[in-house]
Amino acid sequence: MSYDVKTILVVGASGATGKHVVEELLNHNHTIKIVIRSKNRIPEYWKTNKNITITEASILNLTNTQLQDLVKNCDGIVSCLGHTLTFKGIYGHPRKLVTETVSRLTQCAIKNDSDKKVKFILMNTSGNRNRDLNEPISFAQRAVIFLLRCLLPPHVDNEKAADFLRIKVGQHHKNIEWIAVRPDGLINKEEVSDYEIYPSPIRSAIFNAGKVSRINVAHFMVNLINSDKEWSKWKGQMPVIYSKED
DSSP: OOOOOOEEEEESTTSHHHHHHHHHHHHTTOEEEEEESOGGGSOHHHHTOTTEEEEESOGGGSOHHHHHHHHTTOSEEEEOOOOOSSHHHHHSSOTTHHHHHHHHHHHHHHHHTOSSOEEEEEEOOTTSOOTTSOOOOOHHHHHHHHHHHHHOHHHHHHHHHHHIIIIIIOSOOSSEEEEEEEEOSEEOOSSOOOEEEESSOSSOTTTSOOOEEHHHHHHHHHHHHHOHHHHHHHTTSOOEEEEOOO
């Protein structure tokens, strides 16, 4: 497949899925900007790789000017941000880490007013419904999600981040196009395997969750960046990804 070399900003690059995204981008010789809290959490060879520019900071501590400089000249932005699974990570601040980051980065892309549309890819969750579509769920699943909203701030953050793209950015923005990728039960694998993409969940994310490897999620997201055909197919949507069962 032929593709143009692009400049991509990755936030959440030191996370379990974000690392795979960076590696996949490197495999395709893209230029990468990453924002990480500590260089201790990334491979040593990233630090000297000419294709990677590293900003060591908490993303929300950067000024709007700094964020605008980061976004400048970027063809795409990939957010793999998530809350750490600790008490502080789940219940501490910032509770709207993902939503605030998506909001600020999109606003900076808009202010840059580039001639090209920036591709924004958000890693979300299959437990979040796409409210642009009729995605019916059972009463039991609806009840569990209600409890998740009450008890787990990260779930609300995921919902609001996707809603920001759906409602605030919308389908016809002149500066930004977006896709929110919804993986089902994430697992670790070393190699890319066959996977399937659907517009909506084909199983209950609560009571009958499927599985997808983080490396497959990264492969799909980078394929969206590389392939204009795939991007056109899924832009403005929230595709769900499952690894194929053996």
